[in-house]
Amino acid sequence: MTVEQVLSSLSLLATALLTYNVTLTVLAVLIALPVASLLALGRLSPRRVIRYPIAAYINILRSSPLLMVMFWVYYTFPMLVGGGNVDVFTAALIALSAFEAAYFAEFIRAGLQSIARDQHRAALATGLKPWQVSLHVIWPQAMRRMLPSLLTQTIIAFQDSTLASVIGLREVVQTTTIVNAREVRPIWLYSMLAVFYLCLCLALSRLVRRLERKTAERLTA
Amino acid sequence: MSGSAGQTGWTTDGAGSSAAMAGGARHPIIEFRNLGLWYGGYHALVDINETVYPKDCVVICGPSGSGKSSLLRCVNGLEKFQQGDVIVRGTSVKHCRDLPALRYHVGLVFQRFELYPHMTCLSNVRLALRKVLKLPRAEADRRAAEVLARFGVLDQAGKYPAQLSGGQQQRVAICRSLVLEPDVMMFDEPTSALDPEMIDDVLEVLLQLVREGMTMLIVTHEMQFARDVATRIIFMEQGRVVEHGTKEQFFSGTRNPRTRAFLDRVFKEKRAEERSR
Numbered sequence: 001m002t003v004e005q006v007l008s009s010l011s012l013l014a015t016a017l018l019t020y021n022v023t024l025t026v027l028a029v030l031i032a033l034p035v036a037s038l039l040a041l042g043r044l045s046p047r048r049v050i051r052y053p054i055a056a057y058i059n060i061l062r063s064s065p066l067l068m069v070m071f072w073v074y075y076t077f078p079m080l081v082g083g084g085n086v087d088v089f090t091a092a093l094i095a096l097s098a099f100e101a102a103y104f105a106e107f108i109r110a111g112l113q114s115i116a117r118d119q120h121r122a123a124l125a126t127g128l129k130p131w132q133v134s135l136h137v138i139w140p141q142a143m144r145r146m147l148p149s150l151l152t153q154t155i156i157a158f159q160d161s162t163l164a165s166v167i168g169l170r171e172v173v174q175t176t177t178i179v180n181a182r183e184v185r186p187i188w189l190y191s192m193l194a195v196f197y198l199c200l201c202l203a204l205s206r207l208v209r210r211l212e213r214k215t216a217e218r219l220t221a
Numbered sequence: 222m223s224g225s226a227g228q229t230g231w232t233t234d235g236a237g238s239s240a241a242m243a244g245g246a247r248h249p250i251i252e253f254r255n256l257g258l259w260y261g262g263y264h265a266l267v268d269i270n271e272t273v274y275p276k277d278c279v280v281i282c283g284p285s286g287s288g289k290s291s292l293l294r295c296v297n298g299l300e301k302f303q304q305g306d307v308i309v310r311g312t313s314v315k316h317c318r319d320l321p322a323l324r325y326h327v328g329l330v331f332q333r334f335e336l337y338p339h340m341t342c343l344s345n346v347r348l349a350l351r352k353v354l355k356l357p358r359a360e361a362d363r364r365a366a367e368v369l370a371r372f373g374v375l376d377q378a379g380k381y382p383a384q385l386s387g388g389q390q391q392r393v394a395i396c397r398s399l400v401l402e403p404d405v406m407m408f409d410e411p412t413s414a415l416d417p418e419m420i421d422d423v424l425e426v427l428l429q430l431v432r433e434g435m436t437m438l439i440v441t442h443e444m445q446f447a448r449d450v451a452t453r454i455i456f457m458e459q460g461r462v463v464e465h466g467t468k469e470q471f472f473s474g475t476r477n478p479r480t481r482a483f484l485d486r487v488f489k490e491k492r493a494e495e496r497s498r
Contacts, residue, residue, distance in 0.1 A: 116335070118331050118333065121294070121299050121331070122336075124320075125328070125329040125398070126349035127349055128321065128348070128349060128353060137337050137348075144339060
């Protein structure tokens with residue numbers, strides 16, 4: 001493999017990674033977070049009409065493979081709503097957002113529940129209204145506690161974004177396959193892909209580790 | 222600060238007890254009227270009828286699970302009771318439409334302090350001033366600093382709760398309630414989570430409040446402290462008030478065998494603890 005070939009394949013892979021995988025992950029997380037917060041609140045609702053359907057959604061999504069969810073959104077869903085096409089990127093985004101929202105919701109619920117009852121009581125006792133207690137006392141603490149797990153899940157979502165290749169998105173794995181069809185250098189190309197992912201995910205997990213340590217220092221002593 | 226509360230002997234300059242005798246046309250500040258509370262099928266509070274007057278220092282004692290903490294939480298509507306009512310400063314808690322407004326007139330201090338761990342001590346004390354009383358920041362800062370200074374923790378203002386000792390944390394928690402200038406302060410075992418050497422630190426603060434004429438409801442196992450500062454004592458068991466009266470009646474002349482047994486046990490433990498030191 002010549003230097004030019006390496007460089008051109010590198011840039012093709014990097015471009016695909018940024019335009020599809022990174023964008024897909026970032027957008028999916030941005031959509032999933034607010035949705036998951038609402039799901040978590042619904043899951044904690046005293047009303048069964050709210051709690052049960054949301055629990056069902058979370059459990060179904062969490063026990064499905066993402067691959068299936070992608071197929072479902074891309075092929076089955078348009079048929080159910082009566083024809084029409086979803087473009088690949090939108091389908092992948094909907095699938096990933098819906099999938100991650102279910103996971104995030106469970107982390108957020110656990111985070112909210114981990115804040116002691118007496119923290120609520122102490123804040124209420126000073127005359128704060130319930131929404132002020134949530135905003136100023138409960139959520140900021142819960143957020144700090146759940147941040148490491150949310151970020152870890154985000155890393156998984158980033159890895160999972162490659163699954164969009166099966167519905168034909170030209171993300172990084174798909175691109176590698178296409179480049180390989182031209183260059184026929186599978187060992188080089190797929191190793192390059194592995195190194196990309198290794199570097200990015202390692203950097204992110206180190207960030208998570210640092211955050212975890214800082215949270216531990218701050219909240220306990 | 223060393224030694225235990227048991228050895229120190231607390232004096233109140235008579236402020237607390239003279240208030241109890243003042244009598245006359247004083248209006249009660251808290252009235253429990255036939256209060257009943259259930260947790261599911263469990264009857265946690267049974268027909269409570271008690272009255273607290275301004276400047277009273279009422280100590281509530283009894284074995285754990287006897288409903289002491291629940292009783293305090295009924296006062297500011299943190300516990301939804303099913304029977305009777307609590308009247309706080311003339312307002313019915315049962316029919317209260319604005320509980321937050323009622324709550325900040327009644328301070329509540331917890332066994333485990335319950336400071337907000339993600340905020341500095343100053344922010345802890347300041348939060349309700351800003352969000353409930355809507356004070357401007359400078360004014361809120363001034364009042365928060367003032368009360369922290371009064372209880373000797375102003376130098377901790379910029380620190381996070383986790384950086385403080387238990388005794389200091391409890392002082393800050395007391396400041397957080399007091400800064401709102403409540404009419405009543407309630408304490409739910411304020412020294413039970415503290416190391417022995419910190420206990421006096423916090424009892425001293427309570428004593429200071431009693432001297433200043435604050436109306437107080439204290440759940441505590443510090444019977445020596447109760448004997449010294451309480452104007453009235455309520456003894457609870459299994460959700461019932463088994464005995465109530467002035468501390469003189471309570472400590473010397475109690476006829477109730479269960480109260481007697483409780484007191485003997487508490488003082489025996491206390492003596493054993495002192496011997497072991």
